[in-house]
Amino acid sequence: RNMAGAGGSRADNGYGSQQQQPRRRKGPGALATAYLVIYNVVMTAGWLVIAVGLVRAYLAKGSYHSLYYSIEKPLKFFQTGALLEGSLLIPKYLPGIVPSSVVLTAFQVMSRVFLTWAVTHSVKEVQTEDCVLLFVVAWTITEIIRYSFYTFSLLNHLPYLIKWARYTLFIVLYPMGVSGELLTIYAALPFVRQSGLYSISLPNKYNFSFDYYTFLILVMISYIPIFPQLYFHMLHQRRKVLSHTEEHKKSE
């Protein structure tokens, strides 16, 4: 009985006996490129709409409170649309274009969608909080830069400014976004506790219980190991990408 053959998949790189899959880094074909360009242009435009919506609402109201309502629908639409990106495009094409980690981006999208729907949308009372604005602004700026970065990369004409912005602005935007997210979850806690949102208790015929309040606390705690990893990964990418460009410039 070849148990180790079965377990060989469990103990992934303990043997070196698995056959290596050849990594094929060919870029996308012409049709796929066109499709990707359209997708990224649309997403850039979408987040620009959100940015403009925020500015207009701010000017109209004269204050930055409760701006969430002015961009609620496009925010939900375009943030959820990024799931499409995660499931279809990233695994197939983008690793060839952009040297970013697929898993980390996917994780980021999942956490954003969670925050958009399972926290901000679900707990109406937090929608008027200022911390919501904190992460909405961070996301908006980040996404505009990110999608235009992808667009220009696909067209093989990437202005240095965009590349610089993508790998530099995160230094401020990341912590800003994370703070907004954590504060929002924290603000939601008492309302979740009170209403028993998404929670189920014993006894019930499926013999299952789930406490959303505790779950949210665990989510908050999970930021502690995960956020620094993502942050340092981006810093590492920054050094790699921006110094590579310097060398390129020098050799020309």
Add this chain to the structure above:
Amino acid sequence: VEPNATIREIRLMFHKLYPRWYPARQSIKLDPKGKSLRDEEILQHLPVGTTATLYFKDLGPQIGWTTVFLIEYTGPLFIYFLFYFRMPFVYGLDERFTSSPHPVVNLACICHSFHYIKRLIETIFVHRFSHGTMPLRNIVKNCLYYWGFAAWLAYYINHPLYTPPSYGKKQINFAVIMFLLCEAGNFSIHVALSDLRRDGSKTRKIPYPTKNPFTWLFFFVSCPNYTYEVGTWISFTVMTQCVPVGLFTLLCFIQMTIWAKDKHYTYLREFKDYPSLRMPIIPFLL
């Protein structure tokens, strides 16, 4: 080094030079990106000239498969008891050492314990492993998974507020019968696979159905042991009507499907005359 030296002998020599890296920890290859060489290979039969360059990779601290399984399976066995006997720290002091009024809870404990005792017996007496060891860090990951899930599902089954299955005795009896059939099936397959290596060899052979009816699943499936295992857990889910058990079953199914597909494609690659009717884990489907 002599031309007729085996890789095993080379590993032992290397270990003498570097006591830190015992043979199980050494991965020796002809090519940095290639497969690790097996102990039985003889140097002069390999594609090398008068001098050979071998690449060494440290696989990290290793632990024997038997040891791993013993630890992995003993945990759930005893953790379940903590909940079954309602240790004070589990459901609070008021419920300590009480017992459930539902017979199915006792039945579930017997089945769960039977399953893990069977696994322990198989580990000691039945399984023949081709690799002796696995990396040490895996054991922490695996134990967290098995022990964690055992605790989670035991918590609900033995809870004072547990609700027995909706269809009562009929549902429970049906589930018990399926459970026993699948356990018998799983055991039969393990024995059949073990018999393929009765001569102590470590090479792969195609398993075939024997006189035992449970092994006739080999006509349709490459890894019937996994098929039966999934069946066992589905039965247990039906018996207890408990969502955490169902979730555990789902995860087991996903994991075993991955392993079965792996195994299946390895068989296909190695044996040109591999039976074409067979699917990896579910007849005709998956």
